[in-house]
Amino acid sequence: xxxxxxxxxxxxxxxxxxxxxxxxxxxxxxxxxxxxxxxxxxxxxxxxxxxxxxxxxxxxxxxxxxxxxxxxxxxxxxxxxxxxxxxxxxxxxxxxxxxxxxxxxxxxxxxxxxxxxxxxxxxxxxxxxxxxxxxxxxxxxxxxxxxxxxxxxxxxxxxxxxxxxxxxxxxxxxxxxxxxxxxxxxxxxxxxxxxxxxxxxxxxxxxxxxxxxxxxxxxxxxxxxxxxxxxxxxxxxxxxxxxxxxxxxxxxxxxxxxxxxxxxxxxxxxxxxxxxxxxxxxxxxxxxxxxxxxxxxxxxxxxxxxxxxxxxxxxxxxxxxxxxxxxxxxxxxxxxxxxxxxxxxxxxxxxxxxxxxxxxxxxxxxxxxxxxxxxxxxxxxxxxxxxxxxxxxxxxxxxxxxxxxxxxxxxxxxxxxxxxxxxxxxxxxxxxxxxxxxxxxxxxxxxxxxxxxxxxxxxxxxxxxxxxxxxxxxxxxxxxxxxxxxxxxxxxxxxxxxxx
Amino acid sequence: xxxxxxxxxxxxxxxxxxxxxxxxxxxxxxxxxxxxxxxxxxxxxxxxxxxxxxxxxxxxxxxxxxxxxxxxxxxxxxxxxxxxxxxxxxxxxxxxxxxxxxxxx
Numbered sequence: 001x002x003x004x005x006x007x008x009x010x011x012x013x014x015x016x017x018x019x020x021x022x023x024x025x026x027x028x029x030x031x032x033x034x035x036x037x038x039x040x041x042x043x044x045x046x047x048x049x050x051x052x053x054x055x056x057x058x059x060x061x062x063x064x065x066x067x068x069x070x071x072x073x074x075x076x077x078x079x080x081x082x083x084x085x086x087x088x089x090x091x092x093x094x095x096x097x098x099x100x101x102x103x104x105x106x107x108x109x110x111x112x113x114x115x116x117x118x119x120x121x122x123x124x125x126x127x128x129x130x131x132x133x134x135x136x137x138x139x140x141x142x143x144x145x146x147x148x149x150x151x152x153x154x155x156x157x158x159x160x161x162x163x164x165x166x167x168x169x170x171x172x173x174x175x176x177x178x179x180x181x182x183x184x185x186x187x188x189x190x191x192x193x194x195x196x197x198x199x200x201x202x203x204x205x206x207x208x209x210x211x212x213x214x215x216x217x218x219x220x221x222x223x224x225x226x227x228x229x230x231x232x233x234x235x236x237x238x239x240x241x242x243x244x245x246x247x248x249x250x251x252x253x254x255x256x257x258x259x260x261x262x263x264x265x266x267x268x269x270x271x272x273x274x275x276x277x278x279x280x281x282x283x284x285x286x287x288x289x290x291x292x293x294x295x296x297x298x299x300x301x302x303x304x305x306x307x308x309x310x311x312x313x314x315x316x317x318x319x320x321x322x323x324x325x326x327x328x329x330x331x332x333x334x335x336x337x338x339x340x341x342x343x344x345x346x347x348x349x350x351x352x353x354x355x356x357x358x359x360x361x362x363x364x365x366x367x368x369x370x371x372x373x374x375x376x377x378x379x380x381x382x383x384x385x386x387x388x389x390x391x392x393x394x395x396x397x398x399x400x401x402x403x404x405x406x407x408x409x410x411x412x413x414x415x416x417x418x419x420x421x422x423x424x425x426x427x428x429x430x431x432x433x434x435x436x437x438x439x440x441x442x443x444x445x446x447x448x449x450x451x452x453x454x455x456x457x458x459x460x461x462x463x464x465x466x467x468x469x470x471x472x473x474x475x476x477x478x479x480x481x482x483x484x485x486x487x488x489x490x491x492x493x494x495x496x497x498x499x500x
Numbered sequence: 501x502x503x504x505x506x507x508x509x510x511x512x513x514x515x516x517x518x519x520x521x522x523x524x525x526x527x528x529x530x531x532x533x534x535x536x537x538x539x540x541x542x543x544x545x546x547x548x549x550x551x552x553x554x555x556x557x558x559x560x561x562x563x564x565x566x567x568x569x570x571x572x573x574x575x576x577x578x579x580x581x582x583x584x585x586x587x588x589x590x591x592x593x594x595x596x597x598x599x600x601x602x603x604x605x
Contacts, residue, residue: 030572037575046593047584049577057586067572088560095523097597144594160594163583292521297561305566 035062054167056101068169076113111135354391
């Protein structure tokens with residue numbers, strides 16, 4: 001896909017310093033759109049959730065969604081922002097088929113929230129990310145590109161547009177440039193989005209499902225020679241839609257830009273597209289300048305002037321924020337800050353917490369999410385939270401192991417079934433016949449067959465070489481294809497060889 | 501964007517740039533015509549700047565109101581056939597538009 005020359009990341013860092021920046025768009029989980037009463041339900045039939053306001057038909061008038069404004073202020077408060085006492089919407093004018101009105105209703109120089117920060121931790125080191133602004137705007141429609149390569153008649157490329165998403169409230173959270181992250185730049189970018197996502201979840205303002213596009217990132221990256229006082233020219237990689245991709249996009253741009261600079265060329269300031277399959281970026285349309293958008297105050301909407309009392313009420317109603325929550329959970333679970341950081345980096349804090357809430361012990365819950373489940377997610381190339389298994393199912397699996405119904409090995413097979421959509425763990429254990437064998441006739445037969453089949457070993461055990469019993473246990477486990485409980489098998493063998 | 505011209509002047513380049521942003525096809529002759537006409541419009545608007553407003557508070561909005569909001573309640577949308585009836589072209593229940601050049605698939 002990409003023919004770009006790349007420099008090894010270690011080598012990049014010997015010559016260049018990265019500066020990153022992130023613009024994150026979050027679709028709020030409101031019932032209705034930002035400026036009209038159309039539903040926001042995901043996955044509805046195309047163009048069934050539109051009206052004169054969100055289609056921009058002449059004579060229609062917008063009215064701001066009170067819940068969306070409240071959610072935006074709450075996000076600002078959680079990020080330590082200053083909440084504006086006077087804020088306005090503005091028209092951002094540009095022509096593109098996914099905006100039916102010919103402009104996007106957004107905010108320009110009078111956003112709702114400014115000057116906040118978010119502390120993120122990577123490998124025990126804390127990085128403060130300064131937040132420039134948090135503003136409210138509306139989402140665009142969705143383009144479906146068809147024609148040409150898909151073999152349509154006439155071969156003319158065209159697009160089909162669904163406006164269900166157009167007008168859904170969208171909050172944009174913009175960081176200031178983040179210098180000084182060095183080799184950790186890709187991880188810091190990921191940690192920032194991870195932490196932001198946790199905050200949004202805690203606030204309950206969005207479902208933040210990245211696979212449904214509730215949270216989308218634009219990742220800015222630039223490189224400057226080590227020791228330089230200036231930052232380099234940045235590129236903006238658009239629509240990076242998973243935590244893993246955020247990290248990969250930064251890493252790729254660092255490696256690509258280093259090669260450009262090494263060749264004595266200049267990095268072009270441009271929009272780039274991220275490709276999930278290759279982890280690479282490619283040049284997109286050249287960016288229009290801010291002045292080209294001809295922003296002006298939206299005449300159809302009156303200013304928003306949040307009063308201090310209302311803002312303080314929202315502040316008092318904020319939930320426990322993730323950083324504080326992690327501190328408390330570390331104590332409850334008896335784990336160190338480093339161990340907690342592993343959970344955070346794996347995106348597993350809420351998953352473990354929910355698994356514990358569903359009845360598992362903190363130790364077991366951590367072991368499963370950081371062990372077997374992390375391995376599965378890694379193999380599948382997805383984030384942990386996107387695995388097709390719920391915390392309740394993991395807790396059930398752990399419960400089955402604790403009860404001795406299955407052992408760890410069988411539990412992994414049961415997990416295969418759950419991930420394949422075969423149902424809850426107990427149902428999979430039942431349908432796949434995975435339960436550990438009790439002291440059944442079948443197991444007795446297997447134990448006796450092992451003794452008869454290995455007379456030499458049996459004799460050794462009888463003669464007092466007790467450790468030789470392992471070979472017999474192994475034989476039984478083999479016949480029963482791992483379904484027997486090794487401790488039970490050992491006891492049964494001892495009863496027959498030592499106590500007799 | 502091209503360098504802004506002095507007050508009362510509008511260059512052909514600026515008109516061409518604005519025409520591009522507005523996706524309007526403007527011929528070479530029209531560029532000269534509109535540059536002149538739009539400059540006259542700007543001059544007329546500039547007259548307002550001569551008014552003495554030292555004692556006048558800035559008007560930030562046409563109506564002196566703030567915080568007009570609606571509750572977050574979903575209401576029925578338009579029927580899809582009505583929505584698509586206004587589309588020049590529709591396909592698969594969607595608006596059909598020409599592909600934008602330079603855009604990724």
